[in-house]
Amino acid sequence: MKAIIIGAGIGGLTTALSLHAAGIAVEVHEAAPGLRAVGVGINLLPHAARELSELGLADDLAASGVATEALVYANRHGQEIWREPRGRAAGYNWPQYSIHRGTLLSLLQTAVGERLGEGVLRTGRRAIWAEGGSVAFADGSAARGDVIIAADGIHSALRARHYPQEGPPVWNRRVLWRGITEAPAYLGGRTMVMAGHGDQKFVCYPIDPGAGPGRSLINWIAELRFPDRAEWRREDWNRPGEPADFLPRFESWNFDWLDVPAIIAQASQIFEYPMVDRDPIDRWTFGTMALLGDAAHPMYPIGSNGASQAILDARVLAFQLATRPTIADALAAYEAERRPPTSRLVLANRGEGPERVLNLAEARAPEGFAHVTDIISQSELQAIADGYKQIAGFDREALNARASLSPLR
Numbered sequence: 254m255k256a257i258i259i260g261a262g263i264g265g266l267t268t269a270l271s272l273h274a275a276g277i278a279v280e281v282h283e284a285a286p287g288l289r290a291v292g293v294g295i296n297l298l299p300h301a302a303r304e305l306s307e308l309g310l311a312d313d314l315a316a317s318g319v320a321t322e323a324l325v326y327a328n329r330h331g332q333e334i335w336r337e338p339r340g341r342a343a344g345y346n347w348p349q350y351s352i353h354r355g356t357l358l359s360l361l362q363t364a365v366g367e368r369l370g371e372g373v374l375r376t377g378r379r380a381i382w383a384e385g386g387s388v389a390f391a392d393g394s395a396a397r398g399d400v401i402i403a404a405d406g407i408h409s410a411l412r413a414r415h416y417p418q419e420g421p422p423v424w425n426r427r428v429l430w431r432g433i434t435e436a437p438a439y440l441g442g443r444t445m446v447m448a449g450h451g452d453q454k455f456v457c458y459p460i461d462p463g464a465g466p467g468r469s470l471i472n473w474i475a476e477l478r479f480p481d482r483a484e485w486r487r488e489d490w491n492r493p494g495e496p497a498d499f500l501p502r503f504e505s506w507n508f509d510w511l512d513v514p515a516i517i518a519q520a521s522q523i524f525e526y527p528m529v530d531r532d533p534i535d536r537w538t539f540g541t542m543a544l545l546g547d548a549a550h551p552m553y554p555i556g557s558n559g560a561s562q563a564i565l566d567a568r569v570l571a572f573q574l575a576t577r578p579t580i581a582d583a584l585a586a587y588e589a590e591r592r593p594p595t596s597r598l599v600l601a602n603r604g605e606g607p608e609r610v611l612n613l614a615e616a617r618a619p620e621g622f623a624h625v626t627d628i629i630s631q632s633e634l635q636a637i638a639d640g641y642k643q644i645a646g647f648d649r650e651a652l653n654a655r656a657s658l659s660p661l662r
């Protein structure tokens with residue numbers, strides 16, 4: 254069997270490694286003219302860290318990412334609403350990693366080159382059409398395989414052919430500014446923070462394990478909601494952002510444990526991105542072609558799930574292709590296993606996912622609180638956190654007990 258993968262993002266590269274490990278031949282075609290390690294920070298939840306570990310990348314991840322130990326939700330005054338341990342500190346058998354997207358991409362690209370051979374990954378190949386095992390590229394070339402995997406991201410050309418009426422992604426009136434700043438470490442140096450509420454939020458987490466004593470390379474996201482009429486520019490992960498567009502709104506967010514305006518002001522680079530997703534769809538597989546990752550289920554970057562879900566897709570698809578009698582059976586099993594939970598996740602993220610606790614605190618105590626339990630009970634906080642983990646597939650007991658997705662060969 255030979256698989257043609259379209260797109261060399263986190264989803265496409267993990268699929269290539271997983272199929273190769275399962276004994277299936279692979280070609281990867283990427284539209285970009287060269288391999289670029291672009292993006293800022295990204296999170297790998299324990300279920301995704303498990304899959305990359307089972308692909309033999311545990312040591313590389315440990316050397317390149319920060320093993321996140323805690324997640325803290327705070328209001329816009331810096332008061333703690335909820336805190337929970339993360340990764341191994343929470344009893345998972347695998348860590349949660351915060352890592353630079355470019356570092357993760359480089360790590361995956363290196364592994365693909367070493368294991369599959371350098372010629373397997375071809376750049377400058379923009380797919381425009383796929384049918385019956387054939388893919389056509391914008392430069393007039395073509396490729397043929399037994400199965401086509403469309404991992405070509407939120408603007409997937411191959412998805413668009415099957416959903417021609419879908420149009421551009423859906424914007425929810427919020428804009429994200431994403432940046433990286435070297436700054437003093439906060440809350441022990443391994444803590445992810447989400448502060449504010451649905452209309453104005455600041456998220457940050459350290460991403461470099463080698464930043465030096467007492468220092469962190471902090472990945473951060475400042476988020477603002479705009480009035481209903483506001484128009485924004487088309488999403489582009491690489492569009493530079495201007496601090497003047499959002500820093501004034503965060504000037505007073507200097508908590509005694511985190512200086513938000515200083516972090517924003519001292520950023521080395523800032524990118525601007527409208528928060529977009531797409532409606533869940535009722536079909537991911539068409540003949541011998543399957544959608545995967547953001548091409549299948551683009552979701553808001555809430556709950557740290559985009560890359561993790563693409564990695565899970567890759568592993569499940571490879572497992573099914575390696576173990577089912579026919580490609581049709583495998584694609585049907587892949588879709589049955591992955592489409593329902595990721596569709597629920599897209600919708601859960603529209604409802605703020607686990608970040609609902611921020612809105613509850615803002616609605617019930619906009620000027621702050623003496624004790625958080627005066628406004629939200631411990632059981633309500635716990636229920637929100639637990640519910641999201643189940644939807645996102647990283648419930649601790651279920652994940653630790655689940656059988657491996659590495660097919661026995």
Ligand SMILES: Cc1cc2nc3c(=O)[nH]c(=O)nc-3n(C[C@H](O)[C@H](O)[C@H](O)COP(=O)(O)OP(=O)(O)OC[C@H]3O[C@@H](n4cnc5c(N)ncnc54)[C@H](O)[C@@H]3O)c2cc1C
Nearest residue numbers: 260262263264284292293379380405406490546547559560
């Ligand atoms: C440039 C870039 C920067 C990003 N930065 C961040 C970030 O900082 N933080 C974050 O949380 N998420 C970021 N993301 C999104 C994140 O990587 C994804 O949500 C998640 O990892 C799922 O990955 P994916 O492989 O499904 O899609 P993507 O990561 O979007 O990868 C899709 C790949 O397909 C390629 N492609 C697109 N169209 C075609 C085509 N027609 N033919 C061939 N190849 C094609 C793209 O160039 C890309 O390499 C970024 C995505 C991109 C593309």
